[in-house]
Amino acid sequence: MSSTISASSSNRGPVGVLITNLGTPDAPTTGALRRYLKQFLSDPRVVEVPRLLWWFILNGIILNVRPSRSAAAYREVWTDEGSPLLLNTRDQAGGLQAALAKTYGDDVVVEFAMRYGSPAIGEGIEALWQRGARRLVVLPLYPQYSGPTTASTFDALAADFQARRWLPETRFISDYHDHPAYIEALADSVRQHWEQHERAQRLQFSYHGEPQSYVDKGDPYYDQCLATSRLVAQALGLADSDWDVSFQSRFGRDPWLQPYTDETLKSLPGQGIRSLQILCPGFSSDCLETVEEIGIENRDYFLEAGGERYEYIPCLNAGPAHIEALRQIVAGNLGGWLP
Numbered sequence: 001m002s003s004t005i006s007a008s009s010s011n012r013g014p015v016g017v018l019i020t021n022l023g024t025p026d027a028p029t030t031g032a033l034r035r036y037l038k039q040f041l042s043d044p045r046v047v048e049v050p051r052l053l054w055w056f057i058l059n060g061i062i063l064n065v066r067p068s069r070s071a072a073a074y075r076e077v078w079t080d081e082g083s084p085l086l087l088n089t090r091d092q093a094g095g096l097q098a099a100l101a102k103t104y105g106d107d108v109v110v111e112f113a114m115r116y117g118s119p120a121i122g123e124g125i126e127a128l129w130q131r132g133a134r135r136l137v138v139l140p141l142y143p144q145y146s147g148p149t150t151a152s153t154f155d156a157l158a159a160d161f162q163a164r165r166w167l168p169e170t171r172f173i174s175d176y177h178d179h180p181a182y183i184e185a186l187a188d189s190v191r192q193h194w195e196q197h198e199r200a201q202r203l204q205f206s207y208h209g210e211p212q213s214y215v216d217k218g219d220p221y222y223d224q225c226l227a228t229s230r231l232v233a234q235a236l237g238l239a240d241s242d243w244d245v246s247f248q249s250r251f252g253r254d255p256w257l258q259p260y261t262d263e264t265l266k267s268l269p270g271q272g273i274r275s276l277q278i279l280c281p282g283f284s285s286d287c288l289e290t291v292e293e294i295g296i297e298n299r300d301y302f303l304e305a306g307g308e309r310y311e312y313i314p315c316l317n318a319g320p321a322h323i324e325a326l327r328q329i330v331a332g333n334l335g336g337w338l339p
């Protein structure tokens with residue numbers, strides 16, 4: 001009798017894992033950028049300006065100016081197959097599915113989705129539901145928690161759930177900024193770089209910025225960025241003077257988290273730092289903000305200011321150490337669901 005009513009993993013279907021990232025336009029064109037930026041910059045988690053005022057600024061100024069400029073930047077990084085962020089996230093989902101299958105077989109199914117653009121979060125949940133999943137692990141690929149990224153992803157999840165009668169049981173991973181496997185994957189990416197290139201005078205950790213006011217109001221993002229950097233530096237045995245942290249991608253006129261990456265790189269050669277290796281641990285995939293902004297734009301700033309050697313260390317992307325870290329993060333959230 002008990003066997004017919006037991007809540008075993010098989011009769012509740014597989015566990016669904018949804019990995020998510022920010023999103024990307026459908027094409028590197030002005031029209032596609034206008035649609036993408038409109039959705040992105042209308043999110044009150046991203047821009048905390050009174051709605052009516054922001055509507056006029058966004059529709060009257062920003063969406064007339066920025067889309068063509070951003071489209072030109074996206075064209076610099078676009079591949080024959082599409083946006084690097086989309087391709088990397090798709091490959092991460094495939095890698096994670098294969099890694100989890102080694103332990104759990106068909107009992108875990110993985111999909112990916114994007115907060116803005118497509119595939120949308122609702123499509124990802126629906127795909128998992130159609131595959132039989134009634135329990136979900138949602139893993140936003142933002143190692144450091146922030147309101148504009150992590151909380152916004154939760155909002156999208158909640159918005160999808162509002163339209164569902166039968167909600168999947170859900171676990172939401174808020175951050176993994178100090179997970180040992182993530183730290184080790186980052187440290188290993190630096191070590192691998194050092195095997196090919198001589199160590200530079202400075203290892204620079206650059207994170208996407210956000211307005212300082214968000215942190216002042218309680219967002220833990222800044223502290224988590226510092227903690228990740230310190231842990232990686234410790235794993236590499238660096239002295240305090242060997243590494244530093246800065247924040248990139250400032251948008252608008254309000255003060256953002258400081259120091260700014262571009263100003264830092266312009267000033268370093270004057271302080272005697274002429275060789276630099278830079279990584280972006282807050283980005284789980286290479287994307288516009290790393291390939292173009294760090295790989296091209298900031299390289300020029302450093303070299304024009306008198307720097308001699310500038311090397312960008314790529315993101316973890318779908319590399320084996322990253323997939324193993326993601327596997328451990330998900331597996332750590334399956335307790336009580338799967339043996």
Ligand SMILES: C=CC1=C(C)c2cc3[nH]c(cc4nc(cc5[nH]c(cc1n2)c(C)c5CCC(=O)O)C(CCC(=O)O)=C4C)c(C)c3C=C
Nearest residue numbers: 022023024046070085146148149208209210251287288289
């Ligand atoms: C306007 C405010 C913005 C906040 C706050 C913000 C926070 C934030 N963003 C990321 C990660 C990414 N952002 C990316 C692109 C991007 N970000 C903003 C603005 C804000 N981000 C804009 C306008 C853009 C689009 C590009 C442009 O026009 O400059 C991306 C890259 C996407 C890609 O397709 O390559 C990522 C990733 C984090 C982690 C974060 C908060 C800490």
Ligand SMILES: [Fe+2]
Nearest residue numbers: 022208249289
């Ligand atoms: Fe951003």
Ligand SMILES: [Fe+2]
Nearest residue numbers: 249288289293
């Ligand atoms: Fe940027």
